[in-house]
Amino acid sequence: MHPPVLEGNLAQPVIRRLNAMRQLSERGIALLQQAIQDGLHRARPGEDLATEGDPVDSVRIILSGWLCRYKTLADGRRQIVNFVLPGDSCDACVYLLSVMDHSIGALTPVTYADIKRPVFEQLLASDRSLEEALWCETMVSSAIQREWTVNIGRRVALERVAHLLCELYERLLPVGMIDGDSCLFPITQMDLADATGLSVVHVNRTLQELRGSGLIVLRDRILTINDLKQLKDTALFSADYLHTKRHG
Amino acid sequence: MHPPVLEGNLAQPVIRRLNAMRQLSERGIALLQQAIQDGLHRARPGEDLATEGDPVDSVRIILSGWLCRYKTLADGRRQIVNFVLPGDSCDACVYLLSVMDHSIGALTPVTYADIKRPVFEQLLASDRSLEEALWCETMVSSAIQREWTVNIGRRVALERVAHLLCELYERLLPVGMIDGDSCLFPITQMDLADATGLSVVHVNRTLQELRGSGLIVLRDRILTINDLKQLKDTALFSADYLHTKRHG
DNA sequence: CGTCTCTTTGAGTCGTCTCAATCGGCGTGG
DNA sequence: CCACGCCGATTGAGACGACTCAAAGAGACG
Incomplete structure (x- = not known):
């Protein structure tokens, strides 16, 4: 249904992003591409990929489009806590927490790979460079979150x-x-x-x-x-x- | 130098905290306690455990006292991005990033365990429940960071x-x-x-x-x-x- | 008893918000 | 093909929350 050559292109941002964190092995790249091909999805602008309170059972890797993580207060005030860009992962590890504490909304048309938890765990277990790169990306995401706190608090x-x-x-x-x-x-x-x-x-x-x-x-x-x-x-x-x- | 019975007490907050995330195995607890005993340190109020720009080579687990993570702007404005309380870990995984992007300062007298990277990795590798609990704690720390962004941005x-x-x-x-x-x-x-x-x-x-x-x-x-x-x-x-x- | 840090109070200023309205582009239906 | 409606961008004006500056209490400590 999807010609392999096209999928290769789709995965480019992810590979570039992860490679910037840790040099990926050939094997890691191949495994990752396979997992991405098997889990391709699309979302429309305004659509939520996940909603606060949802159970978490898979990891999403963004191939194209912009999204945001956001939280809403009871009276409707909304705060975007981060943007999610092509190559970013959504909650590479948040599945360790069973429930979403924020929502993820598409700002544009989005292409992403939805990788179920067991598949993802196997992926991590089978290639060391991939595991480190994905954890690294999660840590960078935390660092960005800290900087946002500074940005809003003191600038x-x-x-x-x-x-x-x-x-x-x-x-x-x-x-x-x-x-x-x-x-x-x-x-x-x-x-x-x-x-x-x-x-x-x-x-x-x-x-x-x-x-x-x-x-x-x-x-x-x-x-x-x-x-x-x-x-x-x-x-x-x-x-x-x-x-x-x-x-x- | 430190009687074992006292050390057991010192580790209590950590064990309680991690147990709240994942039920720790007996073995995990024993390993953790040993690692903590081997790495005991103290810090005085106002002292920095780590400074922005420092290389990261160990994980700290807080046994008693309050600390804060903070960043400082060029002109002196300071933003505390999180408090670190007894039982919390400092950067359980930030060592995946080679350099600190923020500082960690003691607000009170602090007792903590400094666990060097190889020791910590061995600890994670030797007990599954411990590994999951520590990752979990890191994820919760991210969740807190998101809520701080909301707090400062919209309240x-x-x-x-x-x-x-x-x-x-x-x-x-x-x-x-x-x-x-x-x-x-x-x-x-x-x-x-x-x-x-x-x-x-x-x-x-x-x-x-x-x-x-x-x-x-x-x-x-x-x-x-x-x-x-x-x-x-x-x-x-x-x-x-x-x-x-x-x-x- | 002086010093230092933290807390508290007063007063005036300013950054940012709210309310309200207009403008422009775009898609849809008549 | 035009009119309408919608959404996002823009502008104006007034209000208010939070800031700054300044100084005075209040403990803690040597």
Whole structure:
């Protein structure tokens, strides 16, 4: 049903992402690709891949599209706690906890592999490099979560939005989704607001400020970063927390 | 140098904490206790167990005392991203990342076990229940981190401080550090401010408000929660994210 | 008894929010 | 092909939550 050559392409972001954490063995890559091919799924924008309170029984690996993890308060306030990008895994290990404590929603059309728990465990057990890479990715995800806490807790609006843009840029880079200094940026200002803990109105004004100082262009779902260095400076951004090993 | 019977007591919070995640085997407990005895250390208040940028080569398990994980911005702003309580581990797996992306500071006198990476890996490899419990604990720590993002991003000051108090109460409970409706609460209002993303002055006024409505008493480093239910209500608190299995 | 840290209080400022309305693009149905 | 409705982006204006600055209590400690 899916020609193998196409699947190979689909798995590219995952392999690139994991390779950046730990050099994957040939065998590991093959096993991973097989597992991905066997579990292909799609989701539409707005659809939830998982909802707070759901039992967890499988791991999802994102092949294309953007998602977000979010939590909702009783009165409707929503906080996006992280974005999930191509190559990321959803809850590589959260299945150790039996219930989801947050929801995962698709922001765009999404392609992902759904790998059932036993299959996933076998995958981890059969290749050491794969196991380490996937744990590593989970740890990086925690590190990102910590930085978000800092971002929302201690940065002012301008810094905060700038920081988020820097992070997304740096995360999209290793999976090959940056074209020059531009990338697709499929999220609304409302999403941005829920991710930064700001109001939509203020996000709008903050973006205008960033545009006004010539740092970025954001139009028609395309983000262009004109001056990455200065954007990082205004964001007080350091990429260390992403633990991206630079290698050849 | 340390009588075995005393060490057994020291390890109690850890064992209780891990047992709440996964039922530990007798063997697992014995191995753990041995590792803890072999790696006992102390730290003074204000001392850093680890600093952002440090290489990671060991895992720490907290036996007594309070610590915090924190990050500092270039201009001195500080954000506490989590508290570390007795029974918690520091970076059970962060050693998969070679460098610390945050610091860990002692808020009180601390007793902890420092377990070197090879010893720790052997520990995980030799008992399945121990391995699962420790991973589980790491996952819960991530879940807490997500909730902090929500707390700081979407709750107002009163809710935010109340939520933190509820969380600490619920986390201290399973390790036996709650006495009736009171507990030692050794952190300053400045720490509270850095943890909630508020200013010290505002934390002070918020605490007064909580006191004024009779929900809590906080004096001389002792916190008493007079009305837990109402405190949880004002905090919009649900303990689900702590993944604490209730079991007889 | 002086010093240091933590807590508390007062007063004024400012960042961010809320409410409200307009504008623009896009898909759908008449 | 046009009108309507919807969603997202934008703008204006006023309100308020939280911040900063400043200074004064209050314990703890040597």
